[in-house]
Amino acid sequence: MSDTFNALVLDRNEDKSVSATIKRLTLADLPDEDVLVDVAYSTVNYKDGLAVTGASPIVRKFPMVAGIDLAGTVATSRDSRFQPGDRVLVNGYGLSERFWGGYAQRQKLKPEWLVRVPDAFSFEEAMAIGTAGYTAMLCVQAIRDWGVKPDAGPVVVTGAAGGVGTVAIMLLAKLGYQVTAVTGRVEEARALLEQLGASEIIPRADLARDAAPLEAERWAAAVDTVGANTLASVIAQPRYEAIVPACGLAGGAGLPGSVMPFILRGVTLRGIDSVMAAQPRRQRAWDELAKLVDRALLRAIYEVEPLARVPELGRAILAGAIKGRVVIDVNR
Ligand SMILES: NC(=O)c1ccc[n+]([C@@H]2O[C@H](COP(=O)([O-])OP(=O)(O)OC[C@H]3O[C@@H](n4cnc5c(N)ncnc54)[C@H](OP(=O)(O)O)[C@@H]3O)[C@@H](O)[C@H]2O)c1
CATH class of the missing domain: 3.40.50.720 (NAD(P)-binding Rossmann-like Domain)
Known part of the structure; x- marks a missing residue:
């Protein structure tokens, strides 16, 4: 991957509105967290709609790379629990509120936020669930x-x-x-x-x-x-x-x-709160999802869209106009 990469960055304007722009970032721009992940996919959830449109004060600090979900491959890790090549995902934990999230091709994350992607799922499928x-x-x-x-x-x-x-x-x-x-x-x-x-x-x-x-x-x-x-x-x-x-x-x-x-x-x-749910509850949920989700049926409920469409999709989800799930291919 080149030295710079895409991220959807939220900024707060003088009139308090929020603008969402795709910017080129470098690794030095990312937060100083232990695990660098090459992100494959993110998603658009209702809460993402609130964040990217500024409809509700979800984002506590700007600039913010939004996206409450991500899935991808560990590139480097300063934590012994994770090695390059590990397939991981994050849901919640304050991403898009206080911490930078999934609308980026690369992100640095705390190891305690990471869940291993079940073998049963591709990254795309893991984010279709999200x-x-x-x-x-x-x-x-x-x-x-x-x-x-x-x-x-x-x-x-x-x-x-x-x-x-x-x-x-x-x-x-x-x-x-x-x-x-x-x-x-x-x-x-x-x-x-x-x-x-x-x-x-x-x-x-x-x-x-x-x-x-x-x-x-x-x-x-x-x-x-x-x-x-x-x-x-x-x-x-x-x-x-x-x-x-x-x-x-x-x-x-x-x-x-x-x-x-x-x-x-x-x-x-x-x-039910998913954002701060403890790791054992998350692991139990993902283990059971791996057993229960019919992948062919899952395919019927999602579309894959590029990063540039997130602001528009955020408005659509708040209007109740999205059916099922939207997966964001951050590399497209
Ligand atoms: N507690 C947590 O940790 C957690 C986690 C995830 C999501 N959530 C919350 O759960 C809710 C659903 O999230 P989601 O990602 O599934 O959002 P979503 O895809 O937008 O689904 C919400 C659905 O609610 C219905 N709806 C929309 N506006 C409505 C209205 N004014 N009155 C009645 N029904 C309405 C629509 O379904 P129909 O078209 O079928 O009526 C819409 O598709 C959101 O409020 C989200 O913030 C909470």
């Missing part, structure tokens, strides 16, 4: 750890056509759960959601409304990526002692609702 898919796995593990068996009743997935939603449906269906997908794009996404294993598809408006304190029993569990009144509706419709892992806010950060489902149906609201 933070969204690893978060979906954390949600599914929370459901299984709670003891919800596939015959317990339907599991509802909100924001179904998005990144977390599509992977969650794929994983739940593979494990034998009966999956209900909630989407604002019923007709546009129906074929994909059914292909992934959803047995029922319901329109977003069925849940994105004011919920009664307690409604008819429907869900044995849920994966909620939307928050706000959608999450409140899910919580209002639990079967007895259902669990609701909540990981997202695509519909808003509020949570209007009642305590009735907690005290009368014993529902559990389980927060």
Whole structure:
């Protein structure tokens, strides 16, 4: 690789807006961390959309090389745990907030952030999963750890056509759960959601409304990526002692609702955070992803795009216009 390489750099303008520009960097520009990685792919997650558009103050310091995910090959390492040639990935850990991330052809990283890419996956596939898919796995593990068996009743997935939603449906269906997908794009996404294993598809408006304190029993569990009144509706419709892992806010950060489902149906609201999850949880999630993900099915949920399209794709994901996942080829 030449002495200079491409990176998408975010700068804050005088009017507080954020600009995203591809710049040529050198190794000396990178942070002084122990492991240098030749990055192959990154991704566009909802949080990346917030960062590159400046729609939310995700980025705590500028200039910032954004991108909360990356996968690539170790080039050099000052840490004995990693050797040149090792295949690694990073999800979260403050990349694109306080630390430089994956929208670069090379990046220097802390060894404690690195997860080995499972042999089952290429770099492209690992990033097709990315933070969204690893978060979906954390949600599914929370459901299984709670003891919800596939015959317990339907599991509802909100924001179904998005990144977390599509992977969650794929994983739940593979494990034998009966999956209900909630989407604002019923007709546009129906074929994909059914292909992934959803047995029922319901329109977003069925849940994105004011919920009664307690409604008819429907869900044995849920994966909620939307928050706000959608999450409140899910919580209002639990079967007895259902669990609701909540990981997202695509519909808003509020949570209007009642305590009735907690005290009368014993529902559990389980927060899911992927960013600072400890290494053993990450490793467990990636090990299980390697066992559960059908690579042919995975191919149906992502597109590969060049680094230059990240700002445009960031705007699109915030508008709810991306179906499934976007993988970024940082070398294209
Ligand atoms: N806790 C964590 O560690 C963690 C990790 C990853 C992601 N997240 C969060 O999880 C959420 C989903 O992430 P993602 O990467 O899957 O994003 P995404 O690909 O944009 O998917 C979000 C989906 O939510 C639905 N949606 C969008 N706007 C909505 C609205 N106003 N009301 C109701 N539904 C709406 C859309 O699905 P339909 O078109 O099917 O309705 C959209 O595809 C985001 O809030 C993200 O920040 C959190």
